Amino acid sequence: LAKTTQPISMDSYEGQEVNITCSHNNIATNDYITWYQQFPSQGPRFIIQGYKTKVTNEVASLFIPADRKSSTLSLPRVSLSDTAVYYCLVGASQAGTALIFGKGTTLSVSS
Amino acid sequence: DVKVTQSSRYLVKRTGEKVFLECVQDMDHENMFWYRQDPGLGLRLIYFSYDVKMKEKGDIPEGYSVSREKKERFSLILESASTNQTSMYLCASSQTRGGNTNEQFFGPGTRLTVL
DSSP: OOOOBOOSEEEEETTOOEEEEEEOTTOOTTEEEEEEEEOTTSOOEEEEEESSEEEEOSSOEEEEOTTOSEEEEEESSOOGGGOEEEEEEEEEOSTTOOOOOOOOEEEEEEO | OOOEEESOSEEEEOTTOOEEEEEEESSOOSEEEEEEEETTTEEEEEEEESSTTOOEEOSOOTTEEEEEEETTEEEEEESSOOGGGOEEEEEEEEOOTTSOTTOOEEOOOEEEEEO
16 A cells, blocks of 8 residues: 655644645555545544545545645635644555555644 | 444453444445554554455454454454553444445544553
């Protein structure tokens, strides 16, 4: 499974756009890039997944360059409630495989 | 909505006891997972199962076993609990056929304390 590297922590203020970048130099052709969000005392929650270029949903956008060796999760106009740990994972979406969660990025949003 | 439930929110056991953690999902998912989460270490995969009676080791299977006799239920067993197994245990499930295997749905977690 491809290893990912992301910052341990980030700080932001309410209303700002936050970009969290993840490196995955050994990503395989079949791998997708998946991001999860985890609030304290809860299990992680899937927020977005992509294969290449850009994906956007109601929560976030995911930017993936052509070489797919990195990806950037973009959270527009964060609020205090976006304070959480964000995990970047890569893996093929197929039977018999499992994603590997690392330590994630702890995002702290202040007022 | 997918619902993943875990048998206990909090559990206190003594060293050497056999401990069962139960997880049930109601969406007919093929895949089920057990993780533990410790401060500073993130989520670590213990075991997963992609079908009934099938199991695969994750990163830290030592000291644990699992059982999947029915599709909706995945049990984690600590054969002889030790203090270093004090942790938050999270169960998850995901769909393969007609779904996204990478989209896992997590339960609320069981905080296990071994004294």
